[in-house]
Amino acid sequence: MNTTIDIQIKQTSQSKLPGTNFENLSFGQVMSDHMFVADYKNGEWQNFSIEPYAPLALNPANATLHYGQSVFEGLKAYKNENDEVLIFRADANQRRLNESAERMCIPPVPEEIFMEGLAKLLEVDRNWIPSNPGCSLYIRPFIFATDDYLGIRPSLTYKFMIFTCPVGHYYAKPVSVKVETKYTRAAEGGTGQAKAAGNYAGSLYPAQIAQKQGYDQLLWTDGKSHENIEESGTMNVMFIIEDTLITAPTSKGTILKGITRDSVLTLAKEKGLKVDERFLKVSELKEALETGKLQEAFGTGTAATIAHIYKINVGDTDFELPEKPKDAFSYQVLETLDAIKYGRIEDQHGWITKV
The missing domain is CATH 3.30.470.10 (Aminotransferase class 4, branched-chain amino acid transferase, N-terminal domain)
Known part of the structure; x- marks a missing residue:
């Protein structure tokens, strides 16, 4: 260079x-x-x-x-x-x-x-x-x-x-998460979109409470109504409901613009999966869990890459997701990302810098 x-x-x-x-x-x-x-x-x-x-x-x-x-x-x-x-x-x-x-x-x-x-x-x-x-x-x-x-x-x-x-690996196994409806990670007009040290300091106490209750991470909700899922503590979060990938938009300034998130969305669209960047309501998530419409839930981030979620707590109820087949999207996209990162397949997106 x-x-x-x-x-x-x-x-x-x-x-x-x-x-x-x-x-x-x-x-x-x-x-x-x-x-x-x-x-x-x-x-x-x-x-x-x-x-x-x-x-x-x-x-x-x-x-x-x-x-x-x-x-x-x-x-x-x-x-x-x-x-x-x-x-x-x-x-x-x-x-x-x-x-x-x-x-x-x-x-x-x-x-x-x-x-x-x-x-x-x-x-x-x-x-x-x-x-x-x-x-x-x-x-x-x-x-x-x-x-x-x-x-x-x-x-x-x-x-x-x-x-x-x-x-x-950051997470050695699938994770359990709890929907947080009391504490707030970020609010519109705040610093939620910035990767600022203070954002993480403020999240530690509620995350610690959840961990003492047996959960690995929180699913943060919006600071106004606590009705909309935003992101998890260490990663953006995605859900596949009835063959549609749903993830929170970054346009409100409360969501970190995850680079792994962007990569996954790019690959999802290339694979023909329908993508819906919108806030998933807590009530929608609960209904999808109760009816079995939630096919996959996973986090995306540099540290975690793809973190599979196996249990979600909504209110006072734990919902365990059925084990996913190895051809599920989250496994496929993890395999593709790893293949690009380790140079096993051609990088067609200009994502790799060779030193």
């Missing part, structure tokens, strides 16, 4: 690779050796470097610690049979990062800084990309405010970083 930015590289003196068990990877617990770092000050991004992964030194008055001015992304890299590094839809993640940044008054990261920093980081840490089936290298770009100042205003300085971690 031709570079337009000067990236200083300082490699670690002691790699963690020899002590890493790639046969037993828990999600997000083992970090790779290096990270990409850039600073924003005096109105521009500068000081580009690859350096050993290490803790940060923060002033107690750091603006992010007090006012939560931070956004992040998540994407993955894979290796194909020829040991080439493939990144899935990095350009879409770069655009979404900047959409989130705009909502949070954070300066955008230019495409060349994002892409060149990521490519150089993967070049340095390419041996961290797993070759095991079902595994990948999770990539976490993020931006946070760095002013040491107690006052309600956008920070004048920021840090953009990327680090990576080898991962296996």
Whole structure:
């Protein structure tokens, strides 16, 4: 890749690779050796470097610690049979990062800084990309405010970083979910569409309540009426009812514009499945569960890819979905996505960046 930015590289003196068990990877617990770092000050991004992964030194008055001015992304890299590094839809993640940044008054990261920093980081840490089936290298770009100042205003300085971690499956088995009708994840006019750190902090308490009741995740409903299904805690959510795929639209600003979501919708239309981007009412979901019209329910996301849902709680009632045949759409689309990501079939959508 031709570079337009000067990236200083300082490699670690002691790699963690020899002590890493790639046969037993828990999600997000083992970090790779290096990270990409850039600073924003005096109105521009500068000081580009690859350096050993290490803790940060923060002033107690750091603006992010007090006012939560931070956004992040998540994407993955894979290796194909020829040991080439493939990144899935990095350009879409770069655009979404900047959409989130705009909502949070954070300066955008230019495409060349994002892409060149990521490519150089993967070049340095390419041996961290797993070759095991079902595994990948999770990539976490993020931006946070760095002013040491107690006052309600956008920070004048920021840090953009990327680090990576080898991962296996986020969900090792199908998940159970509970429809949430008391607490709210996002409201129109809020920050629900941004991948902002605070959105996730606010969701932890109600999710913890559900987990204590035996559910893996929540199905969030709209903040006004709690009558419409929006998304799940870690993923967008989709339902197939009477051969129609139904998923919430992103136009209201309360739903994260999922990149896996968009990929699944593209593939669904190509496969001839009818797609209806609309809010599914809680009452509709319950009726479909009671009558057996709900054929499939699953989540979509970078971490989860496709997370099959086997149980849904509506009100005080648990509904267990029948086991799906292996030719069900959610299995087919997962197989197709994996085949594209690992380079087993031709990428006809321009989704793969080869490093």
